[in-house]
Each structure stands twice: as C-alpha cells, then as structure tokens.
Amino acid sequence: MKKLAIASALFSVVAMTGTAHAYQAEVGASAGLIDPDNGSSSGSFGVDGTYYFNPVQTRNAPLAEAAFLDRASNVNAHYAYNEVGDDEVNNYGVGAEYFVPNSDFYLSGNIGRQDVKFKNGADFDTTLYSAEVGYLPAPGFLVAAGLKGYDNDHDDGVDPTIRAKYVTQLSNGKDINLEAGASFGDLDEYNLAADYFIDKSFSVGADYYSNDLNDVNEFGVNARKFFTPQVSLEGRVGFGEVGNNDYNKFGVAAKYRF
Secondary structure (H helix, E strand, O other), X not given: OHHHHHHHHHHHHHHHHHHOOOEEEEEEEEEEEEEEOOOOOEEEEEEEEEEEEEEEOOOOOOHHHHHHHOOOOEEEEEEEEEEEOOEEEEEEXXXXXXXXXXXXXXXXXXXXXXXXXXXXXOEEEEEEEEEEEEXXXXXXXXXXXXXXXXEEOOOEEEEEEEEEEEEEEOOOOOEEEEEEEEXXXXXXXXXXXXXXXXXXXXXXXXXEEEEOOOOEEEEEEEEEEEOOOOXXXXXXXXXXXXXXEEEEEEEEEEEEEO
C-alpha cells in the first residue's frame, strides 16, 4: 500500500508539472516605426488577443509554438493603427482556427477591414477575408489551402492560397519552425519564415514578404524571449522597398498569457 501511495503521489506530481504552465488566453501590444529614404518617418501601434477553447498545455514544447503543437482551437482579434506620411490607416479583424477533434483536419477563417483616411479628408475602405482547409500529416506539420479576397468601392477579387508550417526538433535537440505561403491570381503574394529556438523560451528568426499588388518587398530579422512562461517580449527589424523607395522598419511586441 505504501508503494502504491508513493507511485500515486509521483504520478500526481508529474501530471501537475505537465500542466503547470497551461494557459487559455493571450493578449499583446505592439509598437513600431517606419523610416523611409524618401519621406518622413511614421509610427504604428496595435493590440491583439486570442482565446483558446481549452487550456493550452506547454509540456516540453517551445513556448512560442505551444498552441500550434497542442492543436489548440481558438478565436482571435486584432487592431492596428499606422501613419503613412500624412495619411492614417486602421486595420482590424477577427478570426478562428479549429482543429477537428479526433482527426488530423484543420479549418480557419478571418474577416477584417482596412480604413484609410487621406490628408485631404477622403476615405478608402476595404473588406478583407480568407478561409482555409488544412491537414496535419505528421505531428507539428500543417499544410493548408484556401481563398483570400478583398472588396472595396473600386474593385474586388478572390485568389487561391496555399501554405505550410512545420515545427520539429533537430538532431542536436534544438527546435525549429519553418513556414511558407503564397497567393496566386490577381494578387501574387509570397512569404517565408524560419525560427531557431536556442532553448524553449528564446528564438531568433528571419522572414521575407513580397506583394506585387502593392509593389512591396521586405526582409526581416527577429527575436522573441519568454522571461516567464506567461510573459514574452519580441523585437523585429525589417528592410524593405515600396516601389523605388527603400525603408527600414523597427518593431517591438509584448504578450501575456493567462
């Protein structure tokens, strides 16, 4: 009986250890600065939040990828404000991700709006939306395809999209995250990203983004550190080009989980 009691106690400790850093929501705030070669510098700020239907178990996963590896279904929302010269841009939206229980299928959808207010007082508003169906053929590996569209008073369009995400562990015990996505049609858009986890709480990465509709190309480097399992700080530096105008972008973001 004594051995059984000890075994039960050890099992309880292990179970508590595995769920000690579980969280069900994450909120964040960000701020940034864009410094173009031609024109004045402009600032930005944003807020975002995610609520998970069930507590996310971090276990031994990289903290930044815990929700993805735990297949945590969620709803999310964001808002961002940007100054572009003398113009103001507001972006806001809501979305959802759903990992179908007892299967390897995945669904997602987003809808948002971009409101541009020009210095002459004119407004230009665009509705943005997307939907995806995905499949996870292996742990930590997602492939998804869908549609991405926009609609405003002057034009509208819908283009097919495809993307992949893979979080895995290297032979040296370190984790990596690899992402790639593209949209084809009226909008040719591409993105690549990679993160290397020095440990479960600290990562460094690089990313690339291209959009032919806006004639934007940008390369960035970033780092994210969790000071506790609940609190993280991220920094990013971007080097881009809009048309023939080069720019540098600087951003910081803080997030809190509970």
